[in-house]
Amino acid sequence: MKIGLETESYHLHFQNGGMDIFDFIRRTAELGLDGVQINIIKDKNLDPEWGTLGSDDPEHLIKVREEVEKYGLYVEIDARGTEPKKFKKIIEAAHILGADIIRTYVSCGGILEEEMARAPKDIEEILPLLKKYRIKLAIENHEYETAEEMIELIKKINSPWVGITCDIGNGMMVWEEPIDTVKKLAPYTFTTHFKDHVIVKEDEEDFRVCGIAIGDGNIDTDECFKILVEDTTLQRINIEMCHPYTATFKKEKGAGGVFELGKGVFKVENPPAPVDIKPSQYYYPPEEHLEAMMKYQDEEVRKSAKYMLALRDKYCR
Template identity: 65%
Template sequence: MKIGLETESYHLLFQNGRMDIFGFIKKTAELGMDGVMINIIKDKNLDPNWGTLGSAEPKHLEQVRDEIRKYGLFAEIDTRTTDPEHLTKIIEVAHKIGADVIRTYCCIGGYNKEALEKAPEEIKKIVPLLTKYRIKLAVENHEEEIADEVIDIIKKVNSPWVGAHCDIGNSMMAWEEPIDAVRKLAPYAFTTHFKDHIIIKDEDKYMVCGVPAGTGNINTEECFKILVQESKLTRINIEMCYPYVAPFKREPGTGGVKKVGEGAFKVEELPFEYNVIKPKDYYYPEGDLLEMMIEAQEKGVEQSVKYVLALRDKYCR
């Protein structure tokens, strides 16, 4: 099993000019990883069209491809929406840098039933291009979507080039037990986001909070075991979402879980002192807090990598 790293794992460094795509590729190799997953979604201080990739200029893409090859890494791309015009551009860029899997998701800015309903017909329009370049499209359970909704889209498209992106933590925002979501998505999975979460209470509101892999309340070892034994995956990608918080996106019970308190949904203490930094500021810290959170993120990546490599040693060798 190859282990990759998603650029989101270093989102603070990217957003604050401390890392670019070339630095990320090199760092991934230094950590002993096998591949990179490049998030091209717009974010603070990043290219509005190409995110952490930085540009789609031919020379830049050639340099990115060469850097990936230099370290012998695989490459994947993370994007969003099922708009055929957008996905066509992404597929072309993926081909140019040697990426063979593209992650996308349907709902943006909240649950959108219409987006889920139109997704199959939109995706069908780009299947010929996926086939031409031998690139797979993976539909993610991205906070709003439960596993059954993703599987429904895959079945309606009915193409060997369209499958699932299994995020082992995102199901929680839709009130779905992570192990249940992973077990459902595993047979369809083309790629993954491997992460860990806890539940915290911010004043009177419960939130899903990212933590380094192996330190939270998701049964990450069981999730890893399921992905190894019940899928055809040859790669698992770490997405270290820390520091990070997200609200619940669906109504309680949507994914089968009705309230917080047990298992993956156990409520824990805040990872940082509330009088130092509030959860709403975790993702975009400023001033002196930025340095503190960058240090936490870098340590979290190292911790997550060590943990996942140990799981690989246990279940894949």
């Protein structure tokens, strides 16, 4: 099993000029990991179309590919939405990079039912290009959809080129136990976002799902890893260390089978940040805390990488 790293794990460093895609590739290799997942979604201070990748200029893409190959890494792309015109450009860029999997997600903040209904038709339009370049599309359960809703979508599309990005933690935002998420999505999974979470309290009425170093949270990451190793044909698992990060619940209690906070993975914990700010400020921390949060993020990534390599040693050797 190969272990990769998603650029979101260093989002503060990318946003604030502390890292570019070449730095990230070198850091991934330094950590002893096997691949990179490059997020091309717009974010603060990043290219509005190509995110952490920076550009789709062919010369730039070739340089990125050469850097990836220099360290013997694999490469995947993280995108969003299903709009065909945009996605054809993404597939062309992925081909130049040597990426064989593109992750996307359907809901971009609109009406979920309409987005899910439109997705099969959009994806049908890009299937010929995916087939041409032998690239698979992996749709993520992205905070709004239960595992059952994702499986229904994949069955509607009904193509061997389209499957799932199994994000082991995103089901929590729809009140789904992570082990249930992984068990249900495993048969359809092409790639992953592997992470850990705790529940934290923002104020009296506001509870959030909060990223934390893998192994330090309340997700049974050991069991999730074991399922992905034993019940899929996966050859890669990608770390997405989502701290500093928090997310709100997107559906009503019980939507994914869990009805209350307080037990197991939904136990409420103290906020984990090293500075005194609200969880809602983690992703974009105040300037006076930025340096401390960037240092903390790097420490959390390193801890997560070490933990994941140990899991691989436990289950894959």
